[in-house]
Amino acid sequence: MGLTxxxxxxxxxxxxxxxxxxxxxxxxxxxxxxxxxxxIVTELLAWGALERRPDGALQIGLRLWQVASVAPxxxxxxxxxxxxxxxxxxxxxxxxxxxxxxxxxxVFLERLAGRGSVRVLTRVGDHFALHATxxxxxxxxxxxxxxxxxxxxxxxxxxxxxxITDPAVLRRTxxxxxxxxxxxxxxxxxxxxxxxASPVRGPDGDVVAALSVVVRHGGVAPASLVPAVLAGATGIxxxxxxxxxxxxxxxxxxxxxxxxHRNGP
Amino acid sequence: MGLTxxxxxxxxxxxxxxxxxxxxxxxxxxxxxxxxxxxIVTELLAWGALERRPDGALQIGLRLWQVASVAPxxxxxxxxxxxxxxxxxxxxxxxxxxxxxxxxxxVFLERLAGRGSVRVLTRVGDHFALHATxxxxxxxxxxxxxxxxxxxxxxxxxxxxxxITDPAVLRRTxxxxxxxxxxxxxxxxxxxxxxxASPVRGPDGDVVAALSVVVRHGGVAPASLVPAVLAGATGIxxxxxxxxxxxxxxxxxxxxxxxxHRNGP
Numbered sequence: 001m002g003l004t005x006x007x008x009x010x011x012x013x014x015x016x017x018x019x020x021x022x023x024x025x026x027x028x029x030x031x032x033x034x035x036x037x038x039x040i041v042t043e044l045l046a047w048g049a050l051e052r053r054p055d056g057a058l059q060i061g062l063r064l065w066q067v068a069s070v071a072p073x074x075x076x077x078x079x080x081x082x083x084x085x086x087x088x089x090x091x092x093x094x095x096x097x098x099x100x101x102x103x104x105x106x107v108f109l110e111r112l113a114g115r116g117s118v119r120v121l122t123r124v125g126d127h128f129a130l131h132a133t134x135x136x137x138x139x140x141x142x143x144x145x146x147x148x149x150x151x152x153x154x155x156x157x158x159x160x161x162x163x164i165t166d167p168a169v170l171r172r173t174x175x176x177x178x179x180x181x182x183x184x185x186x187x188x189x190x191x192x193x194x195x196x197a198s199p200v201r202g203p204d205g206d207v208v209a210a211l212s213v214v215v216r217h218g219g220v221a222p223a224s225l226v227p228a229v230l231a232g233a234t235g236i237x238x239x240x241x242x243x244x245x246x247x248x249x250x251x252x253x254x255x256x257x258x259x260x261h262r263n264g265p
Numbered sequence: 266m267g268l269t270x271x272x273x274x275x276x277x278x279x280x281x282x283x284x285x286x287x288x289x290x291x292x293x294x295x296x297x298x299x300x301x302x303x304x305i306v307t308e309l310l311a312w313g314a315l316e317r318r319p320d321g322a323l324q325i326g327l328r329l330w331q332v333a334s335v336a337p338x339x340x341x342x343x344x345x346x347x348x349x350x351x352x353x354x355x356x357x358x359x360x361x362x363x364x365x366x367x368x369x370x371x372v373f374l375e376r377l378a379g380r381g382s383v384r385v386l387t388r389v390g391d392h393f394a395l396h397a398t399x400x401x402x403x404x405x406x407x408x409x410x411x412x413x414x415x416x417x418x419x420x421x422x423x424x425x426x427x428x429i430t431d432p433a434v435l436r437r438t439x440x441x442x443x444x445x446x447x448x449x450x451x452x453x454x455x456x457x458x459x460x461x462a463s464p465v466r467g468p469d470g471d472v473v474a475a476l477s478v479v480v481r482h483g484g485v486a487p488a489s490l491v492p493a494v495l496a497g498a499t500g501i502x503x504x505x506x507x508x509x510x511x512x513x514x515x516x517x518x519x520x521x522x523x524x525x526h527r528n529g530p
Contacts, residue, residue, distance in 0.1 A: 004272040004308040011332050012312075019335045043269040047277075051338070060336035062367050067276050068333035069390030070284045071325035073316065079389065086377060090355060102327050112351060124344065125334030 006032050007040050011049060011064065016123060020057045073100055077209060078109045081200070081236045085112050088213060088232045092225065095120050095214035098200075098236075099135035101143060102127065104151050106136040109209070118193050118216040131156050131170055132163050134185040134195030135210035141177035142199055142207035148174065162187040182230065183210075184222050192217050196225045198233035201242035211236060271297050272305050276314060276329065281388060285322045338365055342474060343374045346465070346501045350377050353478060353497045357490065360385050360479035363465075363501075364400035366408060367392065369416050371401040374474070383458050383481040396421050396435055397428050399450040399460030400475035406442035407464055407472035413439065427452040447495065448475075449487050457482050461490045463498035466507035476501060 001009075013021060013029040021029070027037040041058065044050040048063030069075045081098050088096045089112040096113075097120075099106040105127040113120070130136035130143075130151055140151060156165040164170045177183045185195040197212035211233045213225050238244075266274075278286060278294040286294070292302040306323065309315040313328030334340045346363050353361045354377040362385075363375040370392040378385070395401035395408075395416055405416060421430040429435045442448045450460040462477035476498045478490050503509075 002304070002308045003268040004305050005312055007269040007272055008309070008312045008314055012328075014332065014335050016335050019337055019341060039267070040269050043267045044273070047270055047273045049273055060333055060339075062336060062338050062365070062372060063277075064329075065333040065336040065339035066372065066390045066392075067279065068325060068330040070279050070281050071327060071330040072284055073327050074325075074330035075389065076284060083378070086351075086354065089351065100327065107327055107331065113348070124340065125331045127331075 003040070006030075006036065007044065010037060010040050010044065011060070014058075014060050016125065020053065020059050022057050026058065073208075074109055077240075080239050081110070081209070081211070084232045084235045084239070085110060085211075087235075088112075088211075088228060091228055092213055092215070092220075093117070094220075095212075097135055097195075097212045097214060098209055099128075099133075099139065099212075100209045101130070101139040101147075104130060104147065104154070106130055106133060106139050106210070108135075118190075118214060118219075120190070120193060120214055128189075129157060132159055132185065132188045134183045134197030134212040134214070137173065137177055137183035137185060138197045138199050138210035138212075139207070141174040141183065159189050160187055160191055164188065182226055183212075186222070187217050194222050196222050196229050198226075198229045199237075200233050200240070201237040203241040205243050208240070209236070268305070271295075271301065272309065275302060275305050275309065276325070279323075279325050281390065285318065285324050287322050291323065338473075339374055342505075345504050346375070346474070346476070349497045349500045349504070350375060350476075352500075353377075353476075353493060356493055357478055357480070357485075358382070359485075360477075362400055362460075362477045362479060363474055364393075364398075364404065364477075365474045366395070366404040366412075369395060369412065369419070371395055371398060371404055371475070373400075383455075383479060383484075385455070385458060385479055393454075394422060397424055397450065397453045399448045399462030399477040399479070402438065402442055402448035402450060403462045403464050403475035403477075404472070406439040406448065424454050425452050425456050429453065447491055448477075451487070452482050459487050461487050461494050463491075463494045464502075465498050465505070466502040468506040470508050473505070474501075 009030045009032060010026055013026045023038060023041060027034045041050060045052060048061045050058050051061040053059060085096045085098060095111060095117045097108060098110045099108045108124050108126050111124055128136060130140040140148060152167045152171060158165050164173060181198055183197045193214050194217050195212045195214045197210050199207040200209040200211055202208035211229060213229055274295045274297060275291055278291045288303060288306060292299045310317060313326045315323050316326040318324060350361045350363060360382045361377045362373060364371040364373045373389050373391050376389055393401060395405040405413060417432045417436060423430045429438060446463055448462045458479050459482050460477045460479045462475050464472040465474040465476055467473040476494060478494055
């Protein structure tokens with residue numbers, strides 16, 4: 001293993017459940033010998049990728065976060081989407097989530113959640129299976145054919161009695177999502193949450209992310225959220241430079257709206 | 266220079282103005298020889314710290330952002346603060362900012378901004394001088410003595426005619442901020458923006474961040490924003506486990522409020 005990779009493994013030892021580690025813990029978690037870990041950590045500290053706490057323990061440094069904050073598929077996409085997420089949050093006061101696909105999983109770029117919002121299992125930066133959440137189902141439905149087949153071939157974990165675990169049912173669900181442009185995950189992750197999600201498209205028209213609103217089951221009807229989620233996803237797509245969606249039959253379009261959206265900060 | 270540091274320099278070549286680079290550009294910007302750059306980049310790509318675009322150019326990868334997202338002084342602090350930032354945004358519909366100090370500069374952890382908000386120069390992840398912005402003045406006012414003296418000894422850059430460039434005036438301003446717990450930066454960064462900022466304290470009572478609302482000059486009176494900004498900063502401090510602020514003389518305190526705040530997600 002190259003030293004660059006070992007340095008990355010040292011950084012990778014820190015995760016949401018282990019945000020603070022001692023040198024020995026880093027060595028243990030990475031399998032990198034203590035002396036090598038010490039040499040690497042010394043350089044990581046000097047550069048600011050790691051910071052030492054008053055108690056001597058190590059944590060991820062601000063400088064690494066600054067470098068990472070220019071990741072186009074992460075913060076940059078989030079930056080463009082944020083005004084639309086805020087509009088959705090102000091309109092619903094519910095969890096508003098933005099996610100992208102990373103291999104066979106969804107990664108959450110952002111979540112706006114009020115103190116009154118229903119509890120969700122996901123955190124910003126977390127991975128989550130594609131077949132359960134609303135955003136995951138959208139990302140899977142529009143993923144390359146081979147990715148879909150690989151996921152359909154894997155065992156489909158159940159979080160609740162409502163999680164789709166039958167590949168045939170999942171296949172039909174994905175086709176329906178491609179047809180409607182909307183995914184509704186009803187209590188498939190937690191017993192009390194329903195997610196309504198829609199695809200976000202990039203400049204070449206490909207689906208680059210998914211937007212969702214998660215509400216409490218038995219509260220507001222999910223169907224009533226579909227127009228808001230669709231509008232938000234379309235707005236983000238337009239701000240990303242996506243080609244115009246085909247107008248629905250009979251729908252009238254205000255020629256000013258797209259540019260008005262593009263004028264976002 | 267160690268290979269770990271060189272690997273970090275390669276990552277550091279990417280910034281908000283250069284989010285996408287070719288291998289040659291990375292080598293040029295870092296001064297790391299092309300062959301070494303190629304070896305490092307190959308490992309960074311394999312691990313996911315970098316991603317290759319369809320056109321072959323390089324960009325920061327999602328995995329680096331995920332690792333960085335556990336930085337306690339960055340995303341984790343932001344996560345605790347977000348509900349309070351949202352409350353302030355909903356109440357004001359103006360720029361709401363959260364920043365921490367990094368040496369002699371402020372780093373912006375978060376900015377919520379509506380499409381109608383006044384334009385600001387700062388971006389999430391950006392550095393900015395401490396003596397001009399509201400959050401910067403707060404962070405400087407509560408920084409260690411030696412940091413204050415170092416900044417006061419440096420030339421103080423002017424962004425507008427209102428930027429404080431006289432060390433004596435800045436010294437008095439910082440003392441006033443420590444006395445009131447509020448900083449108001451009136452057109453000191455841009456001609457049309459006014460920032461109202463207040464300190465956020467950590468578990469040991471030290472100032473760990475600053476919260477601000479930035480409004481258009483000539484619009485809502487800055488003084489009218491002070492209670493909301495103070496309340497938001499106090500709420501975040503409490504959620505971080507800061508000791509209770511001394512109640513203002515005559516102020517009545519509802520014993521439920523702190524715990525209600527701590528119950529935030």
